[in-house]
Amino acid sequence: MKVLLTGGAGDLGQVLVPRLLAGGDTPVILDIREPAKLPRGAIFIQGSILDRDRLVEYLRECESIVHIAGWHGIHESNGQKDAHDFFDLNVRGTFEVFEAASSMGIDKIVHISTTSVHRPDTLYSRSKILGEHIATDYGLHKSMNVTILRPRGFIPYWNHAVYTRFSDWARWFWRGAVHIDDVASAVMQSLFLLSRQPLDRPLVLTLDSAYEYTDIDLNNWDADGPGATFRKYYAQHYDLAVSFGLDPAVKPYKLDISEAIRWLGYTATYSLANLLSELAAHGDRGPPLG
Ligand SMILES: NC(=O)c1ccc[n+]([C@@H]2O[C@H](COP(=O)([O-])OP(=O)(O)OC[C@H]3O[C@@H](n4cnc5c(N)ncnc54)[C@H](O)[C@@H]3O)[C@@H](O)[C@H]2O)c1
Structure with a gap:
């Protein structure tokens, strides 16, 4: 069509x-x-x-x-x-x-x-x-x-x-x-x-995008100190994130995408994990365009 x-x-x-x-x-x-x-x-x-x-x-x-x-x-x-x-x-x-x-x-x-x-x-x-x-x-x-x-x-x-x-x-x-x-x-x-x-x-x-953080993580954000929740999921990228000016202590907020899931079967695929992997692999050039 x-x-x-x-x-x-x-x-x-x-x-x-x-x-x-x-x-x-x-x-x-x-x-x-x-x-x-x-x-x-x-x-x-x-x-x-x-x-x-x-x-x-x-x-x-x-x-x-x-x-x-x-x-x-x-x-x-x-x-x-x-x-x-x-x-x-x-x-x-x-x-x-x-x-x-x-x-x-x-x-x-x-x-x-x-x-x-x-x-x-x-x-x-x-x-x-x-x-x-x-x-x-x-x-x-x-x-x-x-x-x-x-x-x-x-x-x-x-x-x-x-x-x-x-x-x-x-x-x-x-x-x-x-x-x-x-x-x-x-x-x-x-x-x-x-x-x-x-x-x-x-x-x-x-x-909204995909998230590694759970609702429990968000409710108890950085209870063990600034950047602690980030370390739980992305420990290997902590220094990399800081070196590019990303603040590991920033608390994200998730949006309610339940209606998009219900009606469309929407699945967000790209998360901070993807972003950090791409930053680690390609630095400031970013991934090559297909
Ligand atoms: N980009 C974002 O972060 C974002 C986030 C939320 C919603 N939106 C919505 O997405 C839409 C923009 O999409 P995009 O990001 O691809 O933007 P874009 O600026 O890349 O593309 C918009 C296109 O509209 C064209 N355009 C302008 N005037 C026109 C006209 N009179 N007739 C026909 N085309 C015309 C422009 O030439 C341009 O190519 C908007 O409706 C915006 O509200 C964008």
């Missing part, structure tokens, strides 16, 4: 394209900029979700949509985008996508939201809350099957516009994030779910 990826030239879209192709689907990338890679079998349409007149045309023959396009926190913190930009793309853009889909009879949409909706103190988070309202409204009142995914931060280490070195990314992941591959898996699982089962209401599913 043809799957339209709004903003498909971005990080998440580029991870999804080969997965869709491998599953026998045709990814249709709709983006204002060209993708760095366009594997054989994928389709690229240079265009905007804000182009109301053309959007219906872009959606022709597509059976489902992954709505990714959106400015995110980084565009706000570096001053690149203002309130109008956030409203235009994240709010009106979401409306345009859902309205065009509805008019075309496309009833399967995976909407990429964010855990930032829990902290409505930024333009970004408020625009994503409004986007979720729109997605929910179409799910409830237009008989559309909608999965709203709320991932933690997932900008990948190979995005050098954001992370110069692997250790920059590692320090950020340390504070709480999810690997982009796990987010892509959840998108694929959502598409599979939507292809098999009509939903009577939109699903809202939080995505």
Whole structure:
């Protein structure tokens, strides 16, 4: 089936394209900029979700949509985008996508939201809350099957516009994030779910990474001194972590992903253990890209 990826030239879209192709689907990338890679079998349409007149045309023959396009926190913190930009793309853009889909009879949409909706103190988070309202409204009142995914931060280490070195990314992941591959898996699982089962209401599913730490560890964090809980699992990487500026005493917080597990069979695979192994093996270059 043809799957339209709004903003498909971005990080998440580029991870999804080969997965869709491998599953026998045709990814249709709709983006204002060209993708760095366009594997054989994928389709690229240079265009905007804000182009109301053309959007219906872009959606022709597509059976489902992954709505990714959106400015995110980084565009706000570096001053690149203002309130109008956030409203235009994240709010009106979401409306345009859902309205065009509805008019075309496309009833399967995976909407990429964010855990930032829990902290409505930024333009970004408020625009994503409004986007979720729109997605929910179409799910409830237009008989559309909608999965709203709320991932933690997932900008990948190979995005050098954001992370110069692997250790920059590692320090950020340390504070709480999810690997982009796990987010892509959840998108694929959502598409599979939507292809098999009509939903009577939109699903809202939080995505977090994998953890070695148990709830008991978190409840008794560092009872034996700073860094003690870290040593229990990653003793061989203690010095390495410190040398790259990661603080072993930082207590992570886990998010409740039980709904994603229940509905999608979501399994987070990337944890601090993976990160430390990659840091040990590749240092600041990070793992080579496949
Ligand atoms: N990256 C994260 O850490 C993170 C975390 C949680 C949620 N999200 C959500 O994921 C989405 C961003 O995904 P990403 O990380 O792949 O971002 P990205 O910035 O790499 O990609 C976004 C793409 O959208 C495209 N785009 C911009 N305006 C457009 C328009 N008018 N029409 C079509 N395409 C347009 C951009 O050119 C870009 O390629 C957003 O919805 C964001 O809220 C991101």
